[in-house]
Amino acid sequence: MENKKMTAPVVSVGADTEQSPNVCNDSITDSAENFKDLEKSLREMQREMLRQMDPSYLKTVSLSALYDTDFEPTEALIDGLLYRGAYLFIGSPKVGKSFMMAQLAYHISTGTPLWNYKVKKTPVLYFALEDNYQRLQRRLFQMFGADGTDDLYFATECKTVNGGLDEQIKGFMCEHPDTGLIIIDTLKRVRETGGADYSYSSDYDIVARLKALADSYKVAMLIVHHTRKEKAEDIFDMISGTNGLLGAADGAFALKKEKRTSNNATLDIVGRDQPDMKIKLVRDTKRLGWNFEEAETELWEEPPDPLLEKISEFVSSGGNCWNGTASELCEKLGSDMKPNVLSLKLSINSGRLLRDNGIHYKASRTHGGRKISLWKDTDSVTMCDDRDKLSENDDEVENIVTTVTV
CATH class of the missing domain: 3.40.50.300 (P-loop containing nucleotide triphosphate hydrolases)
Known part of the structure; x- marks a missing residue:
């Protein structure tokens, strides 16, 4: 039987196959930061579990944490x-x-x-x-x-x-x-x-x-x-x-x-x-x-909310989908409202935003800060990104994305 030598194909490196070192470095840096965030969150979870095992443990929530939590709207x-x-x-x-x-x-x-x-x-x-x-x-x-x-x-x-x-x-x-x-x-x-x-x-x-x-x-x-x-x-x-x-x-x-x-x-x-x-x-x-x-008592209806109406117009005119920070949204809307106030108001009124305007609201926290997603359900859009698919663990780990680019 004739032995044949197996050789690896030689791939020439041209302009179309070149990858910038900066892109690789940025991807590795982002990945490392995400891993650090994950490690930090896991340590916090471990500390919380140890605290809960203490017979004197009392579960409490600070007002800041309460304001920072997105609840499912009352339906x-x-x-x-x-x-x-x-x-x-x-x-x-x-x-x-x-x-x-x-x-x-x-x-x-x-x-x-x-x-x-x-x-x-x-x-x-x-x-x-x-x-x-x-x-x-x-x-x-x-x-x-x-x-x-x-x-x-x-x-x-x-x-x-x-x-x-x-x-x-x-x-x-x-x-x-x-x-x-x-x-x-x-x-x-x-x-x-x-x-x-x-x-x-x-x-x-x-x-x-x-x-x-x-x-x-x-x-x-x-x-x-x-x-x-x-x-x-x-x-x-x-x-x-x-x-x-x-x-x-x-x-x-x-x-x-x-x-x-x-x-x-x-x-x-x-x-x-x-x-x-x-x-x-x-x-x-x-x-x-x-x-x-x-x-005898008429069904009470909430008065129109100018902010929600402006958000509806903005999302509808921008392809029925938007992602960004609260600061960026304030800038897009031309509002002088503080970003944390806008984020809290969106969280509290997310049910109304969906009911009256058909717009979904989702907030997530990444190493870059709090992110907001707004979108309408259409034939081409069901949600703005994959945040809903990410794991959530008792509100301790929220939307951690680990990406490695090769």
């Missing part, structure tokens, strides 16, 4: 009415609470506007614990006809809060991670029976545990509960139980008829993320749903 399932969190829905027995729950569940699972309020379409899990499937079938058909949906799920039995309900919800959320609303009808059905202590502490604890579930999965949870017979000037003082129930919730809805035989009702709303409201409703005697009549 409404029904604009101005229902946000993510845990809410009580109260009313006297047989006032029409379950019909209201079916109405809310159907509208959110189909994305159909409710009383002209915009609705975000998401899957819904409805624990109809005082009903059976036959009654649900008859009720839903009478209310909405034959138009079904695959995004509305019913359960007529479940475990209690202390007996495994959290695991059942966890299992459902693993199968349906986009779920936005969970309805528990009623609170009594998921609460332990037999010698339970219905004190303020017990009432607070049961709702707090349900709220923790809602917060962990970033859903809205409506907890149906009854009112007591004793009258009160404030409808929310008629909640059956102690003030601990409302104290642990993010808000509450109260449905009250003018008379037991009347088709007119009032829906009172209080909450942490929306102003107090009072809506007058009329029962549809044919379809059994609730129709909007008027709002």
Whole structure:
């Protein structure tokens, strides 16, 4: 067999293959700085882990760190009415609470506007614990006809809060991670029976545990509960139980008829993320749903923000995408606002910027400082860069990019 010598091809170095030494040096320098940032962040994480192991550890956040943190914007399932969190829905027995729950569940699972309020379409899990499937079938058909949906799920039995309900919800959320609303009808059905202590502490604890579930999965949870017979000037003082129930919730809805035989009702709303409201409703005697009549308190709308409007115009006119620092953005906008104030205002109003103008906001920290990304979703743009794809670890390591250029 003839032996053949293997030789490496000779590549001539010409103008088209030359690489500036400065480019290589700059890339190596940037890479070294990024590695130093990574090493520093890891050391800080290690120190923080050791601190947390100390029995006397108390987790605190400074105001500066709070201002420097970008939080996910609060999202409404029904604009101005229902946000993510845990809410009580109260009313006297047989006032029409379950019909209201079916109405809310159907509208959110189909994305159909409710009383002209915009609705975000998401899957819904409805624990109809005082009903059976036959009654649900008859009720839903009478209310909405034959138009079904695959995004509305019913359960007529479940475990209690202390007996495994959290695991059942966890299992459902693993199968349906986009779920936005969970309805528990009623609170009594998921609460332990037999010698339970219905004190303020017990009432607070049961709702707090349900709220923790809602917060962990970033859903809205409506907890149906009854009112007591004793009258009160404030409808929310008629909640059956102690003030601990409302104290642990993010808000509450109260449905009250003018008379037991009347088709007119009032829906009172209080909450942490929306102003107090009072809506007058009329029962549809044919379809059994609730129709909007008027709002005694109009839906509050934020006044126009000149800064957000200017940012919208700037991003739209610049290819629907922009990256840079807060100082650079101030210069582009011709604003005399301080860069840290602009950055904080963008962080606080990121939800509104997306809702009203369709512009996404993302901030990241690199060795060069805090960077801002603004972009609109279009056919050619889904995000300005790859920052969203970078790892985040408990807010200690943010968006560390390591690049080596050869």
